[in-house]
Amino acid sequence: MTLLNIQPLDRVFLQLGPITIYWYGVIIGTGVLLGLWLATRESERLGLSKETFVDLVLYAVPIAILCARIYYVLFQWDYYSQHISEIPKIWHGGLAIHGGLIGAIVTTVVFARKRGLSFWKLVDIAAPSIILGQAIGRWGNFMNQEAHGGPVTRSFLESLYLPDWIINQMYINGQYYHPTFLYESLWNIVGFILLLLLRKANLRRGELFLSYVIWYSIGRFFIEGLRTDSLMLTETLRMAQFISIVLIISAIAIWTFRRVRGLANERYKD
Template structure:
């Protein structure tokens, strides 16, 4: 193939006069809507008011996006302090999932406390939806040609048996790159399937969500080590890897402590 003929996919989905709709935002939005649909179906199945899930999502999503952007900008402050006009350009990428998750969890804790309902019950219902939304959202990175790994050969990508459109999109400014966005998407889809199966196991309340935290964090730790665009702490440690280790430790500790202290006194399928 003549490499000069390989053009990246257009990041713009629609141009309606002055309004530009980017694939990045569309894919993230589509992932959020599908995730909400999955969560409300499960809420219905459990006899839980699905409107509570809708209300929470309507509040949590914009706060999560803000948290994801602030997190990213904070760890890239050397650039954004010199280019403040770029801070709002989220369509160009730059949403850190950990920042979004932290903001969403804090929002959910406050929301459930105000509503007088169990945070852990809501978190368990939402857990498969969250990881499904993350799996879909990674394709926004694909459209922006970001969240990739080191330079590789075309033969390496072909050896992964990838479709042509993915291989071509991994050709960035004359070099092929490892599709780490795809690794994480597939890891998250696997996690989604596992969480759906664990629903039938009827774990202690809160443990489905904590299993999600552990599963996602394990995958993110290893995949982050392959990436070339990691946010860094003091130029020494990859931020996502540090956060992933902390989350795994905290999640495991919570499972143990909640069981030992009797806080996990109900199971997933109980009202």
């Protein structure tokens, strides 16, 4: 096969007359459903109603997607102000995870207060589901050939022992690129396993979620430095790296504050 014959994978999952279903949406939806299944099982084990996370997801997911899109569009306003019709087309990509997390967390705070539940208990249960959903969701970026890093050679990609179908998908407009979607997906899978192990350690309430925030943010900081499509805070500062630093510092500060003030006496399994 010559380079000129390399064709990207079809972004369309299914065509039903005028309705087009994209792999991007299917993959994101799969991550959400698998995460919901895991969270529901764990919440029942810890004494919550099995409907708790179903109800939460019905609110949190649409709001998270909306916030993820708004976040992305705001930082790409120079483009979207000239292409208004593109704003609702999330199947073209362009969902910022940090925006989605902000929307989901705010929704969970309100939900917990309305239901008389512990916010920290809910997010502790959800943490492994969130990072697993992120690991799966990155493959939507793969299908869209987005969220990649800088130029590399084919021999470099082959040295990573990647299958040809991944290497070929990283061939975009005549150039191979770093599969940063894969780096982050693998980092998140390791984080998912780590969080499952930390469940057994019976950390204090809130600390499992804070562990997720720290783990994800460390990986995102370094991987973001390889990407070519970063949302920029300034001409030289990547927004995701700045947010990652803020989240790491904030998570450590909250962890310390809650322990010092005696706000984290309950354990995960309590």
